[in-house]
Amino acid sequence: MPKILTVDDSRAVRMIVSRHASQMGFEVDEAEDGAQGLLKLEDEAFDLVVLDVTMPVLDGPGMLAKMREGGNQTPVLMLTSESKRSIVAGLMKLGISDYILKPFKPEELTAKMLKVLKLDQPPVASAAPASDSPIARDTAPVASHSAESSRPEAGKQFADIFVVDDMENVHKRLRTLLPPHLTIAAAQNGANALAACRERVFRVVLVDSDMPEVNSVALMRQMRLVQPHASFVLLALRSAGDVQAEARSQGFDGAMFKPFNEEGIEDFLMRFFDNQELVTLTENTMKMAAFKGKENRLQNYFTQVGTLAGKNLDDLAAACFAEAVMDISLLPPVNERVVRLVMDLAEHAKRVGVELRLVAGTELGRILSTYEETASLGLFPTVPEAQASVA
C-alpha cells in the first residue's frame, strides 16, 4: 500500500489530504512543518510527500532542498496557495513532480497523486470522487453489455451516443428510434457538451448544425480534443447541396439528417454500430457477410463492405502481409456492383502492395470471369484452396 506524508502547517489541510488519501486506500502520516517532515522521512520511507510552501520553522522549499541534498528523491507534490512563478520555478529546479494551487478540488488531488505514483486507479477503486454531471442521462432500460458501462481503465463513464442539440426533442426522438441497448447522453448547449466530454467517453457524438450562440464546427473541434476516439456526426436539415461532403470538409465524420427517418437511422447504425460483422478478418483472410435488408439498401451495403475491406487491406499491409484471401462468395450476385467492388479492392490491394486471392462461389465466379477487368484475377472455389496457394 503506497505511503503518503502530508506536510502542512494547516491542520485542516492535513486532515483533508489524510482523509482523501485514506479513502483512496493509501497509508498516510502527517507533519506540521518542514523540520518535522524531515524527521519522519528519516524514520521511514514514503512513496509521496504532499508539501506546502509557507510554513513556520522550516518552509516547503527549505525542506525540499534538504531532502534533495541528503539524497532523498521521494516524489513531491506541492500543495500551496503560492502562485508566484519565480517561487514555483525554483521548486521545479529542486525536482517537484507536480503542483496544486489551493483551494483545490478533490478530483485534482486524486488525479495528481495517482499520476505521481504512476497508478491507473486508487487501491480502493470506490474512492474515486463522484462529480455532478451537467448532462442529461438516458434512463431507458439498457442491455448489460454497454449500459452506462464503467471503463475503469479510463476512469470515465461510457455512453454510445452523445447528442448535442438545443432541442430536447431530438434526444427523445432518437431514443425511441435507436435500439435500447445503445446508451444515449445529451447536452443542450456548448458549455455542458464540453463539460460532459471531459467527464465521459463517447463512441459517436451528434452535433446540431444550428444552435443559438454556438459555432458547431468550433465546438466539434474542441470536443475532439477530449474525445479523440469518437466519431463526430453533424445533425443537419435536408438541403439541395451535398451536406455529407460539406460536413466532411469541415472535419465531421459524416452527416445525419433531421427529421430522422428509418433509412437514415439504418445508415447511422450500420456505419457506426452494426458494421463490425459485415467484413471479418482472421489472420490474412477476409470474409464478407451476406446482405440482409431491403433492396433499396443494397448500394449502402456495397459501400460499407468496400470501406471496411479497404481498411482491412491497409491493416494487412501495415502488418506486412504480402498476400490476402478475400472470401466474397456471400455477396449478392448483382453484376455491376460486384464487379465494381472487386475492381476497387483489387486496385486498393495493388496500391498498398498486397496480392489478392479471391474466393467466389460458382455464380460470382461466372460473373467476374465475364468481365475483362476482373477475369484475370486469381479466383478460388474455397478458402482452404486459396490459403494453400498463399502458402
Added chain:
Amino acid sequence: MAGDPAPPSKLAAQLEAIIAAKIASDKLVLPSMPAVAAKCLALLRNPAFSFKEASHLVEMDPAMTVQLLRLGNSAAFVARDPAKTVLQVVTRVGVDRLRGFLVESSARKVFQSTDPRIAQANAAVWDHSIAVAVLARDVMAFSTGGDPEYGYMGGLLHDIGKPVVASMLLDAERAVLAARAHAQWITSDEWIGVIRGSHRKVGLALSEKWDLPDPVKRCLKDCEEYDNTDRLSAANVVRFANALAKKCGFQLGPVDQEDNDALVMIGRSLLNLDDELVNRLAANLARAVKEQLT
C-alpha cells in the same frame, strides 16, 4: 532572464521615458480603430441593435465586406447554402464572433508596416498572438464557462503594444536621421528593450482608446503573474495560453524555459486543466494556427 538585451543606453532610456510621459499625459498618438469597425462595435453595445444596421455599416468598407463574406463561407461555419450577403453572414456568425472579427480586422491593420524590418518582426508577433488567441479561446471554453471570444480577443491583442511602439521608434529614427544624417541611433538590442519596457502600457492605452471590453483590457495589462483572486478570468487564461504557446515554439526571441514551465504548471492547476487536455491543445496548436492564418 536568458536573452535579455544589454542595459539601455541613455537615448533608449529617454525614449522609454518619453513614451511613458506621453501615456500619462494622454498625448500619445495611437492608431485609431477604422471608422467602420468603431461604429459597428458601438452599435453592438446597444442591446436594441439590428443585424441589418450592422451589416449596412460593414458594407461601407469594401475590404472588410470581402473578409467577412470569406469568414461566413469558411469551413468554420456550418451552412446549407453559401452566404451571399453581409446580412446573411452577420446572422450566421452571431454577435460575439462579429465583435471578434471587427477587433481582429482592426488589429491586423496595426500589425501592417511598409518598413520591411518592422513588417517581418510584426508578422512574428502576429503568429504568436494567433497561437495565444486560439489556445485561450479553447481553454476558456473548457475551463471557465466564460465567453471564449474574450479569450480569443485577449490573446490576439495581448502584444498589440509591440507593433505600435515599433512604429513609434521607426518614426522617431526617421525624424532624427532626417535632421542629422550621421546621428547615433539605438542598437537592435536597445530597440527590443524599449519595446519590452513600453509595450504593455501602450497596449493598455490603445485598449482604452478602442474601448475594448473590460475582460480584454485586463488581458493586456499584465502577462507576468496570475491573479489568484480571479482564478478563471480571461486574463489568467491568456497568461496560461501565452506560456503554453511559447512552450510549443510560438515564441518571440529567447524564452527562459524553467520560468515558462512554471507558468504552465501553475496555470494547469489554477484553471483546472488536466494533462491530457493540455497535451492535446499543444499537439493541435500548429494546425489550429495554420487554419486561422489561412
